[in-house]
Amino acid sequence: xxxxMRSGARSIPDEVMxxxxxxxxxxxxxxxxxxxxxxxGAYEVDQFDDPHAHYxxxxxxxxxxLGSARLLPTMRAHILDSLYPQLCEDTPPRGPxxxxxxxxxxxxxxxxxxxxxxxxxxxxxxxxxALANAITGYSAIAEIGWLQQILAFGWRCRPxxxxxxxxxxxxxxxxxxxDADTPRLLAEAGITALSDLVEGDRRxxx
Amino acid sequence: xQKMGQFLELLDxxxxxxxxxxxxxxICALLGFQHFALTHHVDLxxxxxxxxxxxxxxxxxxxxxxxxxxxxSDPVHRASHLTGKGFRWSRIGAMIPLTAFDRRMLDLGRAxxxxxxxxxxxxxxxxxxxxxxxxxATDLPLPEAMLLAAQLADxxxxxxxxxxxxxxxxxTGKCKPLTDRQRDCVLWxxxxxxxxxxxxxxxxxxETVAGHIKQACERYGVNKRTSLIIRTLFDGTPxxxxxxxx
Numbered sequence: 001x002x003x004x005m006r007s008g009a010r011s012i013p014d015e016v017m018x019x020x021x022x023x024x025x026x027x028x029x030x031x032x033x034x035x036x037x038x039x040x041g042a043y044e045v046d047q048f049d050d051p052h053a054h055y056x057x058x059x060x061x062x063x064x065x066l067g068s069a070r071l072l073p074t075m076r077a078h079i080l081d082s083l084y085p086q087l088c089e090d091t092p093p094r095g096p097x098x099x100x101x102x103x104x105x106x107x108x109x110x111x112x113x114x115x116x117x118x119x120x121x122x123x124x125x126x127x128x129x130a131l132a133n134a135i136t137g138y139s140a141i142a143e144i145g146w147l148q149q150i151l152a153f154g155w156r157c158r159p160x161x162x163x164x165x166x167x168x169x170x171x172x173x174x175x176x177x178x179d180a181d182t183p184r185l186l187a188e189a190g191i192t193a194l195s196d197l198v199e200g201d202r203r204x205x206x
Numbered sequence: 207x208q209k210m211g212q213f214l215e216l217l218d219x220x221x222x223x224x225x226x227x228x229x230x231x232x233i234c235a236l237l238g239f240q241h242f243a244l245t246h247h248v249d250l251x252x253x254x255x256x257x258x259x260x261x262x263x264x265x266x267x268x269x270x271x272x273x274x275x276x277x278x279s280d281p282v283h284r285a286s287h288l289t290g291k292g293f294r295w296s297r298i299g300a301m302i303p304l305t306a307f308d309r310r311m312l313d314l315g316r317a318x319x320x321x322x323x324x325x326x327x328x329x330x331x332x333x334x335x336x337x338x339x340x341x342x343a344t345d346l347p348l349p350e351a352m353l354l355a356a357q358l359a360d361x362x363x364x365x366x367x368x369x370x371x372x373x374x375x376x377x378t379g380k381c382k383p384l385t386d387r388q389r390d391c392v393l394w395x396x397x398x399x400x401x402x403x404x405x406x407x408x409x410x411x412x413e414t415v416a417g418h419i420k421q422a423c424e425r426y427g428v429n430k431r432t433s434l435i436i437r438t439l440f441d442g443t444p445x446x447x448x449x450x451x452x
Contacts, residue, residue, distance in 0.1 A: 089207045112442030113383070116331070144357065145290030145329065151365040152330045158214060159362070162207065162354040170291050172358065189369075 154189025238349030326360035
């Protein structure tokens with residue numbers, strides 16, 4: 001089941017949000033060892049998790065977390081301009097129609113095959129969300145190994161600056177352009193949403 | 207970086223392998239390298255699956271490389287399986303143990319005029335691993351200041367090549383996925399169990415287990431269970447952690 005939440009239209013059930021914050025702690029803190037705040041020893045929540053953030057969450061029928069992503073409006077403080085401006089050669093992309101994709105999170109309990117399906121569905125959902133909400137571009141920060149995968153999704157990507165080694169990790173910033181042609185580019189690269197995952201009680205905030 | 211932007215625009219428009227080769231020659235010059243090589247690490251002579259290779263190495267060196275079937279055992283390629291970041295060839299000895307043949311090969315490369323190089327691994331899950339390298343002549347040092355730009359250029363080059371050769375992830379390809387039972391049998395076989403042991407573990411008859419393995423082999427078009435295990439690991443049907451977990 002696909003849940004989408006935009007600012008001012010909180011429609012994702014609390015238990016789905018809670019499962020997402022717990023899954024983020026398992027992935028980003030326990031697995032990837034990021035130094036980010038943890039609430040009550042179980043939930044990864046930072047200063048950008050505010051009412052302005054959009055969330056896209058894939059959950060199973062019981063509300064269990066499968067995958068999620070957080071979108072931050074670039075007109076407000078976001079990760080690229082607040083924490084990693086050095087990754088951009090010019091000023092970080094900023095505009096009412098540009099959002100930063102952060103905390104792209106695939107649940108640790110998934111098998112390899114499920115991971116790929118959830119990943120593809122989440123990427124397709126990001127594009128659909130952009131088209132439905134007049135978003136024309138995403139920015140994102142990725143570790144260099146991930147970068148090749150992000151390019152392989154087939155959408156139009158541009159580096160925003162040279163990669164840099166920060167705290168032992170090589171990071172790069174990307175700009176992704178979204179337009180009516182993007183779904184076709186994704187499909188050509190083999191990225192399609194698994195309909196089982198998005199059907200059902202579908203909530204898209206108005 | 208601005209020139210790099212122009213280069214990436216160019217990459218978007220490449221329609222043939224020749225276009226990409228020309229673009230690579232251009233980026234080489236821009237970054238201060240003489241040679242490039244872009245490859246998928248399969249043995250190009252023996253494997254019929256779509257594979258990628260573009261380079262502008264001296265012809266004699268390329269011919270020798272192919273004759274020796276080096277695509278698989280090349281120390282540069284082996285090292286690139288261990289890291290996600292670019293590395294310089296002079297560091298390979300510290301990354302992987304080098305055999306006498308590896309050292310001889312690196313010496314031969316130098317004798318052909320190829321000095322130090324910089325390789326960026328390219329790994330898209332479910333596909334053969336690849337890499338993109340830039341190298342210079344023996345008497346020319348690597349352009350230090352350009353290595354980060356090379357890292358980025360290589361990543362985009364490789365994606366351009368993937369698109370050109372239409373390399374697709376296997377789940378969209380022709381191989382039908384295994385059934386749950388077939389997958390369970392392959393998983394236990396990969397953990398080193400024989401048919402009889404698997405039959406006890408999964409509570410099936412030994413013939414049924416043998417049948418599942420045989421059908422799984424047919425789906426992948428292979429004859430031996432070793433090949434089957436490698437192929438399923440490759441596309442993530444079981445992962446290394448599934449196999450090693452007890």
